[in-house]
Amino acid sequence: MISPTAIVSSKANIGKDAEVGPFCIIHDNVVLGDHVRIQPYCELGVETKLSDGSPLVVGSGSLIRSHSTFYEGSSFGESLVTGHQVTVRELTKAGKNLQIGTLGDIEGHCIIGDYVRMHSNVHIGHYSTVGNFVWIFPYVVLTNDPHPPSKVQRGCFLEDYSVIATMSVVLPGVRVGTHSLVGAHSLVSRDVAPHTVVAGVPAKKLCKTDKIVLQDGSGRPAYPWPRHFHRGYPDEIVELWKSSFGPD
Amino acid sequence: MISPTAIVSSKANIGKDAEVGPFCIIHDNVVLGDHVRIQPYCELGVETKLSDGSPLVVGSGSLIRSHSTFYEGSSFGESLVTGHQVTVRELTKAGKNLQIGTLGDIEGHCIIGDYVRMHSNVHIGHYSTVGNFVWIFPYVVLTNDPHPPSKVQRGCFLEDYSVIATMSVVLPGVRVGTHSLVGAHSLVSRDVAPHTVVAGVPAKKLCKTDKIVLQDGSGRPAYPWPRHFHRGYPDEIVELWKSSFGPD
Amino acid sequence: MISPTAIVSSKANIGKDAEVGPFCIIHDNVVLGDHVRIQPYCELGVETKLSDGSPLVVGSGSLIRSHSTFYEGSSFGESLVTGHQVTVRELTKAGKNLQIGTLGDIEGHCIIGDYVRMHSNVHIGHYSTVGNFVWIFPYVVLTNDPHPPSKVQRGCFLEDYSVIATMSVVLPGVRVGTHSLVGAHSLVSRDVAPHTVVAGVPAKKLCKTDKIVLQDGSGRPAYPWPRHFHRGYPDEIVELWKSSFGPD
Numbered sequence A, B, C: 001m002i003s004p005t006a007i008v009s010s011k012a013n014i015g016k017d018a019e020v021g022p023f024c025i026i027h028d029n030v031v032l033g034d035h036v037r038i039q040p041y042c043e044l045g046v047e048t049k050l051s052d053g054s055p056l057v058v059g060s061g062s063l064i065r066s067h068s069t070f071y072e073g074s075s076f077g078e079s080l081v082t083g084h085q086v087t088v089r090e091l092t093k094a095g096k097n098l099q100i101g102t103l104g105d106i107e108g109h110c111i112i113g114d115y116v117r118m119h120s121n122v123h124i125g126h127y128s129t130v131g132n133f134v135w136i137f138p139y140v141v142l143t144n145d146p147h148p149p150s151k152v153q154r155g156c157f158l159e160d161y162s163v164i165a166t167m168s169v170v171l172p173g174v175r176v177g178t179h180s181l182v183g184a185h186s187l188v189s190r191d192v193a194p195h196t197v198v199a200g201v202p203a204k205k206l207c208k209t210d211k212i213v214l215q216d217g218s219g220r221p222a223y224p225w226p227r228h229f230h231r232g233y234p235d236e237i238v239e240l241w242k243s244s245f246g247p248d
Helices: A235-245 B235-245 C235-245
Strands: A030-032 A043-046 A056-058 A069-071 A196-199 A204-208 B030-032 B043-046 B056-058 B069-071 B196-199 B204-208 C030-032 C043-046 C056-058 C069-071 C196-199 C204-208
Touching: A030 A043, A043 A056, A056 A069, B030 B043, B043 B056, B056 B069, C030 C043, C043 C056, C056 C069
Parallel strands: A030 A056, A043 A069, B030 B056, B043 B069, C030 C056, C043 C069
Antiparallel strands: A196 A204, B196 B204, C196 C204
16 A cells, blocks of 8 residues: 555556555655565655666565665565664665664665674665674674775675674674674674684684573573574574574 | 644544644554644654554653654653654653653663653663663663573663763663763673772773762762752752752 | 645745755755755754754755754755754854764754764764864764763864774863874773874774875875875865875
C-alpha cells in the first residue's frame, strides 16, 4: 500500500505488496523488491552526480524504518532491516540480511557482506569492506584517511565473524581478523590477528578469544559466538555453524 | 491544536490543549496528557510485537521536538522534554521531568527516575536503570552485553545524582554510585563508589568528588552539584537540596 | 521552486531561484539568500525565547539537506552545505562555505569562521569558537562545562587550520593551536601548541606535524595540509596557500 501522502515517481520500479508510508519520497532511480516496507518520512533514490547512474536497489522483504535517506547507486540484498534516521550514500553494495541500526551513517563506496549486524549510530567511512556475519556495535567508526585531510583513502577491512564493540575507532587500512573481538572504547591502529581480543587506546592484544567465558553459567567459551548465538539467523545457517564450530 | 497535515488516529487519547505539529503521525495506542506539544515530523505509538499491548503514555506538559519516534508500550511522567530526532523503543518507564537531548536513543526495557537529564546523542541500552537526578552527557553509551553478541543482558545501574561526562561508556552490569562523577572519554569497567571521581580507559579512581573546586571564583567544592546548580528544578526540590546538602 | 507540500510563511524572506523541498516548514523569521536549496523535511527558523529576535540567515548558494532543523537567530555566510539530520540552535554566527556533516549538532552561541569542514556527527557545544579552515572529523565533541553540571561555561577555541580527528573530545576552555593535529580517539585536556600532533587519553604531544609523511608515495610531509589538499576550495584560496605554504 502506498500512502496517499507519499510522493512516488512513476519511473520507480516497486515490487508487489510493497508498503510506502506517509510523507515518503521515492525518486525515479529506485528498484524495490516485493514485500518491501518503507516507514514514514523516508527519501529513497536521492540523485547525486557522484554516482554512476545505477539505481538504488532494495531486496525483497526489506524494512526501512522512518526518517531514513538512501541515495541512488547503492544496492542491498533481500531482507535489509534498518533502524530510524539512517543515511546511506551512493555506490555501496551490501549482501542479504543486513541490519543497520538507528542513526547509522554509511558514507558510500563500501562493500558489505551477508548477515552483517550494525547497531545504533555506526559510521562506515568511504571504501570500507565488511565481511559476512560481522557485528558492529554502537558509536563505532571505520575511518579511511591516514592523515586527514588528504586525497589518500584507505578503507578498513573487517573479516568474517569479527566483532567491534561500542565506541571503537578502526584506523585507515587496518584489517580486523576473522572471529576477532575489539573491546569497547578502543582505537585499533594495527591489524588484528584472527581469534584475538584487543582493547585499549591504542588497542593491544589481551588474549585469544577462547579465553572469554560465557557468563550464562555454562562455563563454556563465549567465542566463536556462532556456537551459542543464533537469534535472527536462518536455520540452514545455524546448522552449518553447528558442523563448523560444534554444538552449543 | 492539531495540524491539518498531521495524521492522528481517532483511537488515540489526546489531552486538552494539546498541540500536534505538521506532518506528525499519532497511532492508535497513544495517551497524551494535557498541554502536550508535539513538534513536526514526529511519529508516536509505533506498533511492535515486542511490546505488551500497553500504550505509549506521555505525561502532561511534555514537549517532544521534531523528527522524533516513540514506540507503544513506554511511559513518561509529566513534563518530558526532548530534543530533535529522538528514538524511544517499547517498555521503558520513566519518571517526571525527564530531558532527552537531540539524537537520543533509548533502546527500551529501561527504568528511568525523576528529573533525569540526558544531553545530546546519548544511547541507553536495553535493561538500563537510571536513578533520580542523574546527568548523562553527550555521546555516552550504557551497554548491556558482556561478550557481544550473546543472549546475556546485564543492564547498567546509575544511582541518584551520578554524573557521566561526555563520550564515556559504561560496561554491562556496572553500578555507578550516588553522587559520583565519571570523567569524559572514560570506559567504566567496574563499579564506582559513591562520591568518587573516576576517569580513563579503563576508568580508575582519581579522588573524592569534594576535591573538585568550582571554577566560578568561589573556591567552594563543585560536588555535590545540587548545592550550586538549580536551573530547571522546581523550588520545592531546591529547598529540599538546601536542607540536605547545605546552602550554596 | 517551492514544493506545494511545503509550509512557508509569507513573512519569510526567500531569495530568487530558491528551492524548498516537499514537507519543509519555513517559519516567519527566516532570510534565505538566492539559489538556496532546502531538501525535504527541513524546518527552518524554529522560534525560541532563548534568542534575541534576529532571523535565521542562510547565505546565497547554500544547500541544506533533508531532515535538518535550524532555529532563528543564527547566521551563515554564502555556500553553507549540510548533510542530513543536522540541528543548529540559536545565536551561532558562521562564515562562508561552512560544511556540517550528517547528524551534526551545533548547540548555539558559537562563532565559526570561513571554510570550516565538519564531518558527520560532530557536536559543537555552546560558546565554542572555531577559526577558519578548521577540520573536525566524525564524533568529535567540543565541551564547555569544567565540572558538569554547573553554570560555568568555557567554550573551546580551535585555531585556524587545526584538525581534530575522529572521536576526540576537547575539554572546556582548551585552545587547539593553529595547524595542529589531534589524533583519533583522544581526550584533549590541555592547550595544544601550533603545528603539533597530540593523541591519547589524556592527549600528549607526539611530535611536530611536519614529521608526518604523506602516504601517497611522494615522501613529502602531510602538514601543513593546505599544501596538498585543495578539493572544494576556490582557486584564489589555493593560490594564496601556494604563496604561504609552498607548492605541493
